[in-house]
Amino acid sequence: MRKEECFYLGKIAKKFSFKGEVLAYLDTDEPEMYEELESVFVEFNNNLVPFFIESCSLHKNDFLRIRFEDVASEEEADKLLGCALYLPLSALPKLEGNKFYxxxxxxxxxxxxxxxxxxxxxxxxxxxxxxxxxxxxxxxxxxxxxxxxxxxxxxxxxxxxxxxxxxxxxxxxxxx
CATH class of the missing domain: 2.30.30.240 (PRC-barrel domain)
Incomplete structure (x- = not known):
């Protein structure tokens, strides 16, 4: 998937547990809308790489606590720190009236x-x-x-x- 076909969701801010979980800061007013994510694109060297999500939940209102499939250690989580997260534009909820993206x-x-x-x-x-x-x-x-x-x-x-x-x-x- 190309970046032009996606929107910036946020970035991986820090590790959460020794089991590879991370906290992602979401650039949205409604982070709770993204608690049911199944996958997300992670930007590595200007390429978007799909990552599948084992579980995620809201953490302290602004962060999403994520456990990715195939990321099971602190070392693997370290590689994700600071990486931007993207979703396809089609995943954006439709806005009406004078609200717009x-x-x-x-x-x-x-x-x-x-x-x-x-x-x-x-x-x-x-x-x-x-x-x-x-x-x-x-x-x-x-x-x-x-x-x-x-x-x-x-x-x-x-x-x-x-x-x-x-x-x-x-x-x-x-x-x-």
Missing amino acids: FHEVIGFDVEDTRLGIIGKIVSINDSTAQPLFEIEHNGIEILVPMIDDFIVAIDRANKKVVLNTPEGLVDLYLNN
């Missing part, structure tokens, strides 16, 4: 209720405290905070995000 809106047109179509989403910058839509408009990059109050609608059928931005925010980029 970041990867889902890449390429969507952006319509501002006041200004009309202002560009296309080329990326989501989530390295800041507040994630930002990165919108391309005739070679200009427009950054708009992903704030619920700004998001009017996610129109999946027409591949469009409708925003209601405060006056001046987008204008700042367009008037230069």
